[in-house]
Amino acid sequence: MPQLNSAEAPFEVITRQAKVRRLEVRRVERLTPHMVRVTFGGDDLHDFETQGPDDDFRIFFPLPGQERPTLPQLGEGRGFIWPEDAPRPQNREYTPRRFDPVSRELTVDFVVHGDGPGSVWADTVQPGGYAGSVGPRRSRIMSPEVTEYLLFGDESALPSIGRRIEELPAGVNVRAFVEVAGADEEQQFEARANVELHWLHRDGAEPGTTDLLAQAVRSIETLAPYTFAWVAGEANSIRPVRRHLLGELGLPPAWLRFTGYWKRTIPNWDHHEEIPE
Ligand SMILES: Cc1cc2nc3c(=O)[nH]c(=O)nc-3n(C[C@H](O)[C@H](O)[C@H](O)COP(=O)(O)OP(=O)(O)OC[C@H]3O[C@@H](n4cnc5c(N)ncnc54)[C@H](O)[C@@H]3O)c2cc1C
Structure with missing residues (x-):
């Protein structure tokens, strides 16, 4: 692990061979009105690995009327090889919320937001259903010396934020700001770390249209030395958070992870796309 240094990211990235898996739906639970927890099982999970709370993997969904999605084989680089005679499934990125290597069960929390x-799929799936997946291809392993965390996100980032809160050890300080539709979308987490969790309610506004996260970051006057900040959610809503952290609060860029998880009005937003200032 690197020594803490504001010029270097306080995490190590580990990579692993991608693998395509068939996933069987074991349980479906509505955590809150707009968050559905799906627990997957199946033999293909015997070697599933997820070491970082912001790991992500791609889930393939069956097309309407199909029981199981067609799955690809891995091609060169990040490419897939698809059977020529079968329709290709839709796919999107998700966070492994929890993986139990003993029961080989994988939990994923899906935001049920309407179209897409x-x-x-998450709104209608039943136990016994099928999906597919590829990844996670990499994990960011945080230096254990980092003791100050600042997290910002909306519902799409909540699986990662919740997982991080649950996994961080005692002695670590976490301040998290999470934008949700309202009080009935709040979740509870068990934590060993000291957690200060602020729920920001849209109160009827559309997701991706408020400045709640921007207001929240402006309420912070100073950062503790060596604070790691993690920001994810709707691409436009999180831009002012980055600006304030790097500008007014002087956060070193290497200590910020900033990812647009979705973009309003754009289906299948590519989170690798640059989000300009
Ligand atoms: C690394 C990473 C991890 C992610 N982890 C999770 C996760 O664990 N759980 C999760 O639910 N999402 C997660 N997301 C976000 C998810 O990939 C996107 O929200 C995705 O667009 C959802 O696909 P869809 O088929 O529901 O909608 P799409 O077909 O992609 O979009 C259809 C319409 O819905 C809008 N839309 C998309 N997402 C949302 C949303 N969350 N709220 C409101 N409107 C939306 C789009 O702007 C578009 O207008 C993650 C994204 C990334 C990049």
């Missing part, structure tokens, strides 16, 4: 193959 991921949202529609």
Whole structure:
């Protein structure tokens, strides 16, 4: 692990061979009105690995009327080889919320927001259903010396934020700001770390249209030395958070992870796309 240094990211990235898996739906639970927890099982999970709370993997959904999605083989680089005679499934990125290597069960929390193959599938799937996946291809392993965390996100980032809160050890300080539709979308987490969790309610506003996260970051006057900040959610809503952290609060860029998890009005937003200032 690197010594803490504001010029270097306080995490190590480990990579692993991608693998395509068939996932069997074991349980479906509505955590809150707009968050559905799906627990997957199946033999293909015997070697599933997820070491970082912001790991992500791609889930393939069956097309309407299909029981199981067609799955690809891995091709060169990040490419897939698809059977020529079968329709290709839709796919989206998700966070492994929890993986139990003993029961080999994988939990994923899906935001049910309306249109979109991921949202529609999660809203209607039943135990016994099928999906597919590829990844996670990499994990960020935080230096254990980091003791100050600042987290910002909306519902799409809540699986990662919740997982991080649950996994961080005692002695670590976490301040998290999470934008949700309202009080009935709040979740509870068990934590060993000292956690200060602020729920920001949209109170009827559309997701991706408020400045709640921007207001929240402006309420912070100073950062403790060596604070790691993690920001994810709707691409435009999180831009002012980055600006304030790097500008007014002087956060070193290497200590910020900033990812647009989705973009309003754009289906299947590519989170690798640059989000300009
Ligand atoms: C690394 C990473 C990890 C992620 N982890 C999770 C996760 O664990 N759980 C999760 O639910 N999402 C997660 N997301 C976000 C998810 O990939 C996107 O929200 C995705 O667009 C959902 O696909 P869809 O088929 O439901 O909607 P799409 O077909 O992609 O979009 C259809 C319409 O819905 C809008 N839309 C998309 N997402 C949302 C949303 N969350 N709220 C409101 N409107 C939306 C789009 O702007 C578009 O207008 C993650 C994204 C990334 C990049």
